Amino acid sequence: MLKPFIEITGLTKRFPAQKGGEQLTVFENANFSIKKGEFVCIIGHSGCGKSTIMNILAGLDTPTEGGIIMGGKEISGPSLDRGVVFQNYSLLPWLSALKNVIFGVSARYPDWSRSKVIEHSQKYLEMVGLTGGAEHRKPAQLSGGMRQRVSIARAFAIRPKLLLLDEPFGALDALTRGTIQDELTRIWSGSEQTVFMITHDVDEAILLSDRILLMTNGPHARVAESVVVDIPRPRDRAEIIHKPAYYKIRNHLVEFLARRSKQLSGDRDHGGSPPITVRPGIDDADDKERRPENRPKLVSVAS
Amino acid sequence: MNGKSLSENAKALLLSICLLVALLGTWELSTPAVKSAGELTEYELLTGGGGQQARVPPPSQVFNKAYDELSRPFYDNGPNDKGIGIQLAYSLYRVLTGFFLAALIAIPIGFLIGMSPVAYKALDPFIQVLRPISPLAWMPLALFIIQDSQASAIFVIFICSIWPMLINTAFGVANVRKDFVNVAKTHELGPLKTALLVILPAAAPTILTGMRISIGIAWLVIVAAEMLVGGTGIGYYVWNEWNNLDLTSVIFSILMIGLVGMMLDTAFAYVQRAVKYQE
Ligand SMILES: Nc1ncnc2c1ncn2[C@@H]1O[C@H](COP(=O)(O)OP(=O)(O)O)[C@@H](O)[C@H]1O
Ligand SMILES: [Mg+2]
Numbered sequence: 077m078l079k080p081f082i083e084i085t086g087l088t089k090r091f092p093a094q095k096g097g098e099q100l101t102v103f104e105n106a107n108f109s110i111k112k113g114e115f116v117c118i119i120g121h122s123g124c125g126k127s128t129i130m131n132i133l134a135g136l137d138t139p140t141e142g143g144i145i146m147g148g149k150e151i152s153g154p155s156l157d158r159g160v161v162f163q164n165y166s167l168l169p170w171l172s173a174l175k176n177v178i179f180g181v182s183a184r185y186p187d188w189s190r191s192k193v194i195e196h197s198q199k200y201l202e203m204v205g206l207t208g209g210a211e212h213r214k215p216a217q218l219s220g221g222m223r224q225r226v227s228i229a230r231a232f233a234i235r236p237k238l239l240l241l242d243e244p245f246g247a248l249d250a251l252t253r254g255t256i257q258d259e260l261t262r263i264w265s266g267s268e269q270t271v272f273m274i275t276h277d278v279d280e281a282i283l284l285s286d287r288i289l290l291m292t293n294g295p296h297a298r299v300a301e302s303v304v305v306d307i308p309r310p311r312d313r314a315e316i317i318h319k320p321a322y323y324k325i326r327n328h329l330v331e332f333l334a335r336r337s338k339q340l341s342g343d344r345d346h347g348g349s350p351p352i353t354v355r356p357g358i359d360d361a362d363d364k365e366r367r368p369e370n371r372p373k374l375v376s377v378a379s
Numbered sequence: 380m381n382g383k384s385l386s387e388n389a390k391a392l393l394l395s396i397c398l399l400v401a402l403l404g405t406w407e408l409s410t411p412a413v414k415s416a417g418e419l420t421e422y423e424l425l426t427g428g429g430g431q432q433a434r435v436p437p438p439s440q441v442f443n444k445a446y447d448e449l450s451r452p453f454y455d456n457g458p459n460d461k462g463i464g465i466q467l468a469y470s471l472y473r474v475l476t477g478f479f480l481a482a483l484i485a486i487p488i489g490f491l492i493g494m495s496p497v498a499y500k501a502l503d504p505f506i507q508v509l510r511p512i513s514p515l516a517w518m519p520l521a522l523f524i525i526q527d528s529q530a531s532a533i534f535v536i537f538i539c540s541i542w543p544m545l546i547n548t549a550f551g552v553a554n555v556r557k558d559f560v561n562v563a564k565t566h567e568l569g570p571l572k573t574a575l576l577v578i579l580p581a582a583a584p585t586i587l588t589g590m591r592i593s594i595g596i597a598w599l600v601i602v603a604a605e606m607l608v609g610g611t612g613i614g615y616y617v618w619n620e621w622n623n624l625d626l627t628s629v630i631f632s633i634l635m636i637g638l639v640g641m642m643l644d645t646a647f648a649y650v651q652r653a654v655k656y657q658e
Contacts, residue, residue, distance in 0.1 A: 170656035216657035
């Protein structure tokens, strides 16, 4: 079998004890993998360690134990192979939108001529629909949605192998969010990039991703399930809601977040087993049987 | 235009002018003029000062003096008689030299301190002890070691402008948002590029604040320093005119010190606005 693009093995993150407290184990012995070109979303309640996992993937943070192998190489620091869209956009406020993208492009392609860098940057700003003078404004003069577009353009323009997005649409109104979601899907499907995205929006996860990872509540959180989104692409936000698979997946996710994320939390005897693959969108007897297997045992652990 | 439609700025300007007129009027009237203003001025000009009379000269006299001096700012009649422009130029030269030498040292060291908590802790006690020392207290030591009054004055400016720049740079650098540093990291920028492309622009407003404080202090200190070392400069000029008992010139040069100080501050305010950014 082909080796997965990204392999996360035995990943553990502990924060040292604060004064008077004990050390915080955010997650322990996490094992999962991501295939090349896959769009993966991760969902979990706030504080379960999603951003921590993403920061380790970005190389901005180091795991306490375990490691991540991407494309056959161990991740040991930030790299231009991994583009990051931060939760708060993290644009440089003293640079215009265009110059923010240029900042990324010239770091990625130091040999390019100035005009080529500008042209490339403008192309990506156009892709996210930022034109007509807005690209010359500073981030403070742009709306939240526009800033997020710039941030996405900057990340895509360096053409990373892996794109990491931390709740990228959390602060946007529904309309803007929809537009940028569509743009993200469009840019991604025209590339060979792999996307790892954190979200707390169930509908967004179903619309965008191939697979959704579900995390239990922290501390000692873990990636408990991997939900395959069996809905063919291209997906249209207006049509997708009429598909039966959509509701089956959605109910599964909501049920996990509302109940099982809590029930399963604190389970420390999982032995680092990889997340169970679940396909609620397919009527498959085998899957149905496999899914509830863990439940009774874990309920008793939590209570 | 009626009174109601006047903008806030126009109102303020009007009020400023009223205050100025009232101030000058009171001053003019409260200085008993023995002779008429015109005669007095001519007399002043002939004798080179109205010092013999133990009284503060009226503003009209100061204006005449100012007109006279400013119409030939760069004349040079030997060591004790130079135009106000020359004197100010000497002072500005010392201030700017000392200030930029200080910036050359304070900003890189401030960067280092801001980036490294260890360096900060190591250097902090020195800074805390050296900073409260009046710059003029260094003067005797500077004169002894440097053996040159001109260079000593520059050294005093150097030592007084270094602290605000050092402290502000360190503070600005240490408080650069972690997000910006992360952007540099994810783009694989090296330490030098990170410092120049991310940390410097991010900390620039704070650094400029320090520079603006420093230039203000330097301009305050140069007058006193030049009174001590003598020879040239606006501080020496003030003291010299006082020795000549020419109060008109003293008042005129006080006003000039204020004006030049304001210009320096305005210049830095301008640069400060240029590097400022909105989050
Ligand atoms: N630098 C840190 N020091 C101590 N605890 C931290 C630090 N960063 C994050 N944490 C803790 O780790 C947990 C996971 O944080 P995070 O990954 O941001 O969660 P999420 O993104 O899922 O909301 C939280 O409980 C948070 O308080
Ligand atoms: Mg988070």
